[in-house]
Amino acid sequence: MACIEARGLRKAFGTTIALDGVNLRVEEGRILGLIGPNGAGKTTALNAILGLTPYQGELNVLGRDPWAERDQLMRDVCFIADVAVLPRWARVSQALDYVAGVHPRFDRAKAEGFLAKTTVRLASKVRELSKGMVTQLHLALVMAIDAKLLVLDEPTLGLDILYRKQFYDSLLNDYFDRSRTIVVTTHQVEEIQHVLTDLMFINRGRIVFDCRMEELESRYLEVMVHPEQVAAARALRPMHERQVFGRSILLFDRVDRQQLAPLGDVRTPSIADLFVAVIGNQSGQAQGAAR
Amino acid sequence: MNTQSNAIPDSTLESQGIAPAVLSATRPMYWSVRRELWEYRSIYIAPLAGAALFLFGFLISTIHLPDKMRAALALNPVEQRKFIEQPYTFAALLIMATAFIVGVFYCLDALHGERRDRSILFWKSLPVSDLTTVLSKASIPLVVLPLVTFAITVVTQWIMLLLSTAVLLGSGVSVATLWTQLPLFQMSLMLLYHLVAIHALWYAPIYGWLLLVSGWARRAAFLWAALPLLTIGVVEKIAFNTSHFAAMLEYRMSGGAEGVAFPPGSMSMDPLTHLTPGQFLISPGLWIGLAVAAAFLAAAVRLRRHQGPI
Numbered sequence: 001m002a003c004i005e006a007r008g009l010r011k012a013f014g015t016t017i018a019l020d021g022v023n024l025r026v027e028e029g030r031i032l033g034l035i036g037p038n039g040a041g042k043t044t045a046l047n048a049i050l051g052l053t054p055y056q057g058e059l060n061v062l063g064r065d066p067w068a069e070r071d072q073l074m075r076d077v078c079f080i081a082d083v084a085v086l087p088r089w090a091r092v093s094q095a096l097d098y099v100a101g102v103h104p105r106f107d108r109a110k111a112e113g114f115l116a117k118t119t120v121r122l123a124s125k126v127r128e129l130s131k132g133m134v135t136q137l138h139l140a141l142v143m144a145i146d147a148k149l150l151v152l153d154e155p156t157l158g159l160d161i162l163y164r165k166q167f168y169d170s171l172l173n174d175y176f177d178r179s180r181t182i183v184v185t186t187h188q189v190e191e192i193q194h195v196l197t198d199l200m201f202i203n204r205g206r207i208v209f210d211c212r213m214e215e216l217e218s219r220y221l222e223v224m225v226h227p228e229q230v231a232a233a234r235a236l237r238p239m240h241e242r243q244v245f246g247r248s249i250l251l252f253d254r255v256d257r258q259q260l261a262p263l264g265d266v267r268t269p270s271i272a273d274l275f276v277a278v279i280g281n282q283s284g285q286a287q288g289a290a291r
Numbered sequence: 292m293n294t295q296s297n298a299i300p301d302s303t304l305e306s307q308g309i310a311p312a313v314l315s316a317t318r319p320m321y322w323s324v325r326r327e328l329w330e331y332r333s334i335y336i337a338p339l340a341g342a343a344l345f346l347f348g349f350l351i352s353t354i355h356l357p358d359k360m361r362a363a364l365a366l367n368p369v370e371q372r373k374f375i376e377q378p379y380t381f382a383a384l385l386i387m388a389t390a391f392i393v394g395v396f397y398c399l400d401a402l403h404g405e406r407r408d409r410s411i412l413f414w415k416s417l418p419v420s421d422l423t424t425v426l427s428k429a430s431i432p433l434v435v436l437p438l439v440t441f442a443i444t445v446v447t448q449w450i451m452l453l454l455s456t457a458v459l460l461g462s463g464v465s466v467a468t469l470w471t472q473l474p475l476f477q478m479s480l481m482l483l484y485h486l487v488a489i490h491a492l493w494y495a496p497i498y499g500w501l502l503l504v505s506g507w508a509r510r511a512a513f514l515w516a517a518l519p520l521l522t523i524g525v526v527e528k529i530a531f532n533t534s535h536f537a538a539m540l541e542y543r544m545s546g547g548a549e550g551v552a553f554p555p556g557s558m559s560m561d562p563l564t565h566l567t568p569g570q571f572l573i574s575p576g577l578w579i580g581l582a583v584a585a586a587f588l589a590a591a592v593r594l595r596r597h598q599g600p601i
Contacts, residue, residue, distance in 0.1 A: 088408060
């Protein structure tokens with residue numbers, strides 16, 4: 001069963017089109033990375049999925065219409081937004097009390113167990129916690145909820161590298177169990193490369209790239225081409241070319257590894273390289289069209 | 292083997308599905324109201340502080356209490372009663388006024404603060420409907436504050452009575468007049484009626500309006516709540532040289548005429564004879580007000596559904 005299914009999802013703010021006919025399908029048990037430049041429509045797409053904003057088009061999350069049934073949906077969906085949203089006046093224990101009070105699937109003992117491993121104390125007020133500790137608290141709350149879908153919008157924004165690493169480690173080790181689905185957006189793509197099972201790029205309100213990670217590894221290859229082989233390599237129609245230290249690095253889609261090996265050093269591209277290639281090409285085309 | 296392992300999670304899911312259905316009605320409401328009390332502690336601290344301040348002043352005034360009581364013994368029963376009741380009425384008025392002001396400022400911040408500090412995103416990530424949230428916030432001025440006011444006032448009045456008794460006993464003045472002439476039980480009943488009739492039901496559209504503005508305004512909720520009303524009044528005056536709108540507001544703010552006809556000072560004698568709940572309950576002003584309040588709250592629910600952080 002699809003966890004999230006969207007067809008022709010549109011949303012405009014005045015004359016600005018945030019979502020321009022998004023089609024996407026996320027299966028149960030996947031970890032999807034939704035990557036896009038600033039203002040590409042990531043947060044709007046997530047808000048639509050979470051029932052925080054009305055939209056045009058078809059959207060189905062866990063069998064429900066998010067805008068019509070947000071409160072019902074939130075029994076099975078958790079999310080952490082891109083900014084610290086825990087109420088600053090609350091004590092940690094009050095946050096636990098409240099979630100335990102209103103959420104039928106919250107396991108308070110589990111949340112306290114997570115917090116025991118951190119420096120967050122139950123008597124502290126949220127305003128007294130550092131940004132990293134607030135994120136730990138939020139993660140503890142969310143991980144103690146037996147949800148089917150977890151949405152993370154830039155969850156590690158502004159955290160130092162230790163907290164960021166710890167965040168994804170706990171998510172994978174203590175939370176993800178193949179029956180849950182996670183959707184995550186971030187700019188720090190290299191950190192989630194090994195976490196994801198699926199990858200999507202969004203640009204100007206459209207999904208411009210949609211690929212499974214295993215497919216990505218077999219499909220895309222990056223070659224640091226020997227200078228004398230550049231012309232031969234270009235003949236194979238790379239999707240993107242860039243220069244590093246005077247050497248050309250060409251990115252190929254569906255070109256046989258055997259064919260590329262003689263041209264230079266072949267490797268799997270990073271998500272960041274692929275992102276630059278896909279989005280960069282798009283803006284290039286747009287500029288070309290404008291001219 | 293396979294069918295067995297599939298059957299177990301299914302049955303637990305079903306049993307879980309029943310429990311939330313029962314939970315859904317009252318628990319989110321209960322916890323949402325508690326949440327408001329955690330966030331806005333002034334709901335009970337401000338009336339308590341008012342009561343404490345009043346008791347402090349009253350304590351100082353008891354220095355002259357024996358002399359005053361001796362003088363009061365010479366008055367006729369009506370004046371005696373009026374004299375004895377006076378500080379108790381003042382205590383109730385002070386605590387009620389404090390609670391009203393707290394209610395006004397609470398309402399103006401209730402749906403604004405959560406958008407300002409972005410915590411609305413957290414609240415909306417939990418399975419609590421916008422209707423439940425808005426109703427829990429409306430219940431603070433409509434239910435919680437009247438109850439808090441009632442409890443604090445009654446306790447304050449009893450402390451005053453016990454203090455007076457102690458002082459009078461210490462100075463050898465008879466306490467019989469004080470205890471026989473002070474209708475404390477009747478006053479409490481009357482206070483409760485006044486709180487329910489006026490502060491909860493009659494003022495409901497005021498609180499509804501404030502909550503609506505709080506959910507709508509991006510900043511300066513207080514100005515948005517007050518200025519349009521002022522503008523309408525002024526425009527009406529200029530355009531038609533009438534002041535129906537201002538009169539309507541004044542009628543609402545002053546507590547209306549129906550059912551609670553006790554001009555200040557006439558509370559004494561037999562207060563219960565002044566209460567006319569029947570007349571109050573059939574007055575159109577009450578029902579129009581409640582309908583308007585319901586409309587404001589419905590609009591506030593709709594707004595909250597659409598709005599995110601500011």
